[in-house]
Amino acid sequence: MGKFNVLNHELVPEHYVLDSKEEEKVLRELGITKDLLPKINKSDPAIIALEQSHGDINPGSVIKIVRKSPTAGISVYYRVVVSGETVR
Amino acid sequence: MTEGISKRIYRIQFALLSPEEIRKMSQIKIITADTYDDDGYPIERGLMDLHLGVIEPGLKCATCGGKVDECPGHFGHIELAMPVVHVGFIKEIKTFLDATCKRCGRIKLTEDEKKAYLQRINALNNENSDIDSMSLLVKRITDEASSRTVCPYCDAQQIKVILDKPTTFREEGIKVTPKEIRERLERIPDEDLIFFGMNRTAARPEWMVLTVLPVPPINVRPSITLDTGERSEDDLTHKLVDIIRISQRLRESRDNGSPQLIIEDLWDLLQFHVTTYFDNQTAGIPPARHRSGRALKTLVQRLKGKEGRFRSNLSGKRVNFSARTVISPEPFLSVNEVGVPELAARELTVPMTVNRFNIETAREFVKAGPAPRDQFGRYLPGVNYILRPDGRRIKVTKENADENSKRIDIGWSVERQLAEGDIVLFNRQPSLHRMSMMGHTVRILSGRTFRFNLAVCTPYNADFDGDEMNLHILQKEEARAEARIIMKVQEQMLSPRFGGPIIGGIHDHITAMFLLTHNNPLYSEEETVHMLSFVDVDEMPDHEIINGKKFYRGRDIFSTILPKGFNIKFRSKLCSGAGEKCEYEDRIEDKDVFIKDGKMLTGTIDEASIGPFSGVIIEKIYKKFGPHEGARFVDRMTRLAVGFLSTRGFSTGITDYDIPEEAVKSIAETSRKALEKIGTLIDSYNKGLLEPMPGRSLEETLEMEILGVTGEARDESGKIASAQLGLSNPSVIMARSGARAKMLNISEVAGMVGQQSVRGGRINRGYTQRTLPHFSWGDIGAEARGFVESSYKQGLNPLEYFLHSIGGREGLVDIAVRTSRSGYMQRRLINAFEDLKVDDSRRVADTVGAIIQFKYGEDGIDPTRSDMGKTLDLNYIEFDQKESAEA
Numbered sequence: 002m003g004k005f006n007v008l009n010h011e012l013v014p015e016h017y018v019l020d021s022k023e024e025e026k027v028l029r030e031l032g033i034t035k036d037l038l039p040k041i042n043k044s045d046p047a048i049i050a051l052e053q054s055h056g057d058i059n060p061g062s063v064i065k066i067v068r069k070s071p072t073a074g075i076s077v078y079y080r081v082v083v084s085g086e087t088v089r
Numbered sequence: 090m091t092e093g094i095s096k097r098i099y100r101i102q103f104a105l106l107s108p109e110e111i112r113k114m115s116q117i118k119i120i121t122a123d124t125y126d127d128d129g130y131p132i133e134r135g136l137m138d139l140h141l142g143v144i145e146p147g148l149k150c151a152t153c154g155g156k157v158d159e160c161p162g163h164f165g166h167i168e169l170a171m172p173v174v175h176v177g178f179i180k181e182i183k184t185f186l187d188a189t190c191k192r193c194g195r196i197k198l199t200e201d202e203k204k205a206y207l208q209r210i211n212a213l214n215n216e217n218s219d220i221d222s223m224s225l226l227v228k229r230i231t232d233e234a235s236s237r238t239v240c241p242y243c244d245a246q247q248i249k250v251i252l253d254k255p256t257t258f259r260e261e262g263i264k265v266t267p268k269e270i271r272e273r274l275e276r277i278p279d280e281d282l283i284f285f286g287m288n289r290t291a292a293r294p295e296w297m298v299l300t301v302l303p304v305p306p307i308n309v310r311p312s313i314t315l316d317t318g319e320r321s322e323d324d325l326t327h328k329l330v331d332i333i334r335i336s337q338r339l340r341e342s343r344d345n346g347s348p349q350l351i352i353e354d355l356w357d358l359l360q361f362h363v364t365t366y367f368d369n370q371t372a373g374i375p376p377a378r379h380r381s382g383r384a385l386k387t388l389v390q391r392l393k394g395k396e397g398r399f400r401s402n403l404s405g406k407r408v409n410f411s412a413r414t415v416i417s418p419e420p421f422l423s424v425n426e427v428g429v430p431e432l433a434a435r436e437l438t439v440p441m442t443v444n445r446f447n448i449e450t451a452r453e454f455v456k457a458g459p460a461p462r463d464q465f466g467r468y469l470p471g472v473n474y475i476l477r478p479d480g481r482r483i484k485v486t487k488e489n490a491d492e493n494s495k496r497i498d499i500g501w502s503v504e505r506q507l508a509e510g511d512i513v514l515f516n517r518q519p520s521l522h523r524m525s526m527m528g529h530t531v532r533i534l535s536g537r538t539f540r541f542n543l544a545v546c547t548p549y550n551a552d553f554d555g556d557e558m559n560l561h562i563l564q565k566e567e568a569r570a571e572a573r574i575i576m577k578v579q580e581q582m583l584s585p586r587f588g589g590p591i592i593g594g595i596h597d598h599i600t601a602m603f604l605l606t607h608n609n610p611l612y613s614e615e616e617t618v619h620m621l622s623f624v625d626v627d628e629m630p631d632h633e634i635i636n637g638k639k640f641y642r643g644r645d646i647f648s649t650i651l652p653k654g655f656n657i658k659f660r661s662k663l664c665s666g667a668g669e670k671c672e673y674e675d676r677i678e679d680k681d682v683f684i685k686d687g688k689m690l691t692g693t694i695d696e697a698s699i700g701p702f703s704g705v706i707i708e709k710i711y712k713k714f715g716p717h718e719g720a721r722f723v724d725r726m727t728r729l730a731v732g733f734l735s736t737r738g739f740s741t742g743i744t745d746y747d748i749p750e751e752a753v754k755s756i757a758e759t760s761r762k763a764l765e766k767i768g769t770l771i772d773s774y775n776k777g778l779l780e781p782m783p784g785r786s787l788e789e790t791l792e793m794e795i796l797g798v799t800g801e802a803r804d805e806s807g808k809i810a811s812a813q814l815g816l817s818n819p820s821v822i823m824a825r826s827g828a829r830a831k832m833l834n835i836s837e838v839a840g841m842v843g844q845q846s847v848r849g850g851r852i853n854r855g856y857t858q859r860t861l862p863h864f865s866w867g868d869i870g871a872e873a874r875g876f877v878e879s880s881y882k883q884g885l886n887p888l889e890y891f892l893h894s895i896g897g898r899e900g901l902v903d904i905a906v907r908t909s910r911s912g913y914m915q916r917r918l919i920n921a922f923e924d925l926k927v928d929d930s931r932r933v934a935d936t937v938g939a940i941i942q943f944k945y946g947e948d949g950i951d952p953t954r955s956d957m958g959k960t961l962d963l964n965y966i967e968f969d970q971k972e973s974a975e976a
């Protein structure tokens with residue numbers, strides 16, 4: 002059985018890697034530094050799945066997540082990649 | 090964000106105290122277990138030595154020379170005869186022993202492995218990532234090292250160390266003494282410590298085995314003198330006495346060469362005392378007890394749990410300017426008010442700083458003395474104390490009031506008693522949501538209880554079966570302003586939980602409004618005037634003239650409390666609640682409540698209109714006309730209800746459930762049929778003829794079939810009973826209007842109680858293969874498994890009664906379990922969320938500024954201001970505009 006790509010699952014929101022230009026724009030709009038963004042582990046299944054299409058994603062990259070929301074329609078969230086340890 | 094902050098914590102470091110450090114911070118070495126001599130004077134080098142601080146007035150500290158409130162207390166120390174392990178570090182000691190070589194002391198990793206791990210540790214350190222990932226890495230490293238059975242450096246074979254809880258380590262069954270443990274820990278080289286997450290500058294592993302014990306200052310463990318003059322020592326002192334005694338005996342035995350067995354026993358005893366000194370609830374050892382049998386409260390017990398230092402003294406404190414008493418109802422108060430007994434009001438004060446604008450008022454207050462009354466003997470606020478600018482307190486009495494009123498001047502402070510109109514905070518525990526503490530304005534009443542409007546029972550979850558509530562008097566102008574603007578009851582009428590009203594009419598209010606509006610009855614002028622005298626009306630409603638007499642319609646009377654310009658149309662509960670198809674579906678008069686420009690045209694007012702949680706009228710008035718009108722509507726509605734019921738009257742009783750003989754017979758017939766059906770089901774099960782449902786076992790299928798039959802029987806008999814009980818029946822009125830109880834409860838009383846259940850199934854517990862000894866083994870018939878054929882009114886037979894109690898108990902147990910569990914969950918949520926904040930860009934961030942949500946709740950909507958969770962009720966807005974334009 003081929004490995005299932007978690008990003009294709011209905012309940013997993015869309016993940017995008019921002020390029021440095023977009024990254025800068027987002028941080029400027031939010032008026033914050035990167036360390037104040039919510040974090041996501043490099044070992045997170047969504048990042049691993051994203052790496053299949055995008056290539057290696059380094060810690061410090063900003064991920065844009067677009068979620069479906071019953072009240073807001075669409076909600077955008079940003080998370081910065083960190084190299085956390087996980088037990089596997 | 091950093092305005093006004095002069096100091097900020099840069100970091101906190103946790104470290105272990107080394108033996109040298111303990112000795113260094115100690116003022117005196119304690120060598121004797123005695124405390125006081127016969128004259129009651131502290132014994133030198135005893136546990137109460139004067140070097141450890143003073144708590145008795147008159148004595149001076151031998152260390153700093155300070156008197157009682159000047160000396161902060163000083164540590165001493167005890168030299169333990171033999172080392173003992175520290176219970177708090179058992180886990181860490183085990184990890185160290187497991188992961189290092191028992192001979193050479195080095196971590197059991199090769200140089201290459203060490204290098205690789207060191208790199209990862211440094212990477213994590215530089216990244217400043219969270220502690221969790223570091224502890225995960227450390228765990229992985231130590232796990233790997235522990236799994237090695239041969240030392241990569243000295244090739245020594247490793248023996249597995251087993252922890253015999255709480256504090257004994259064994260190797261192949263042989264005890265490893267704390268002394269041996271300490272020696273092994275000493276052998277671990279400094280550079281290996283980083284792999285355990287330990288920082289050499291802060292700690293050494295062998296410090297987790299104690300050789301020296303710090304003795305806390307006496308300020309920490311003061312002795313108390315009882316009324317009899319007897320001295321009673323603190324639990325910690327008792328424990329320290331034990332430790333010194335055993336340590337002494339151990340030293341003597343060791344020095345005079347006693348048998349090894351005796352030494353080991355004493356050593357274990359010392360370990361026990363030191364362990365319980367830290368934590369007297371260590372699993373695996375009996376807690377040390379007082380002579381009276383009470384378990385000692387030692388260090389951990391002082392901090393832990395609900396009664397511990399954190400939850401009892403730091404997160405929660407006792408406060409001044411508060412009162413607590415029993416609550417009772419008072420329908421003539423507004424929802425915004427609270428009745429405070431005179432007795433309490435005389436004790437509770439509001440400070441008034443005297444300035445050139447209020448000095449005359451202040452003088453008048455003081456002049457009135459501590460217990461003034463007006464010419465009719467009614468309460469007036471007085472003054473208990475005045476404060477001089479230097480802070481000195483002067484008690485105001487009847488005698489000195491006049492003189493004191495002349496003395497006060499600008500800069501003085503006057504503590505005025507509670508007055509009508511003051512804003513106070515009112516609270517009932519458990520404070521589960523923000524409406525558990527609301528602002529009320531004071532009304533001074535006689536009696537001894539706090540009183541408030543019944544509509545406020547819901548947010549506080551209060552009733553009057555002995556409930557008590559707390560009152561807090563605000564002391565600052567800013568606090569009072571905040572309370573008035575955001576905490577007042579009228580500001581809290583909508584719940585942030587579902588964006589609807591949490592305040593509304595209950596019980597009799599709903600019954601009354603139902604009776605007043607259902608079928609739009611006529612009331613004579615006398616009756617109408619009586620009802621409306623409870624409400625402040627400007628003019629009488631429209632009337633009709635019948636036989637030359639004035640009559641008023643119920644809906645018109647109700648309309649008098651509706652604001653002008655109010656429009657609404659919605660389905661009433663009466664029509665929406667009853668089963669598949671509403672019997673009122675075709676009667677426009679009853680189906681929809683229609684209000685146009687503040688005049689009620691059709692429908693019946695019930696729970697759906699004015700109840701808490703669902704009351705549409707309350708919600709829409711509040712949203713259209715604001716908090717003041719919302720509160721005013723509730724105030725007038727509750728008063729009108731009382732006015733109405735005091736002329737019409739309303740009562741309920743067991744006769745509500747009288748049904749004709751034929752109905753009783755037909756219910757009996759229903760239950761007979763059900764029993765018969767269950768009999769055939771069991772029969773076919775026994776014969777193996779029952780077809781199992783998909784995915785179910787035969788037994789499960791049978792149970793489900795039987796539950797279906799019993800459910801049907803109950804519903805059927807409920808229908809038969811209800812058919813006899815119409816809307817003229819008070820119990821039915823209460824159920825159908827939503828005032829209290831459900832139709833199901835009525836059918837339980839009049840029809841049949843039905844199947845009792847535990848965990849969703851028929852009752853199946855008690856004796857071997859039967860619920861009670863009255864049944865034969867393996868009886869799975871209806872009666873044997875909790876089918877109650879009787880109605881509450883008929884009464885249950887003893888067997889039914891017993892099985893009914895089993896089912897009833899489940900409910901009680903559920904509630905007990907649920908509350909404790911949800912309470913703990915809520916505590917954790919509160920602690921996790923307490924410093925999150927929504928800023929003006931609707932972003933949720935913590936105190937550091939780290940973002941939690943980019944938009945509060947993804948949509949930035951405050952649920953309190955939402956429309957039952959939705960952003961807007963466009964349908965209503967459109968409807969309202971259309972109706973308003975027509976009017």
Ligand SMILES: [Mg+2]
Pocket residue numbers: 551552553554555556
């Ligand atoms: Mg109660």
Ligand SMILES: [Zn+2]
Pocket residue numbers: 141142143150151152153154155160161162163
């Ligand atoms: Zn001192």
Ligand SMILES: [Zn+2]
Pocket residue numbers: 190191192193194195240241242243244245
């Ligand atoms: Zn070795």
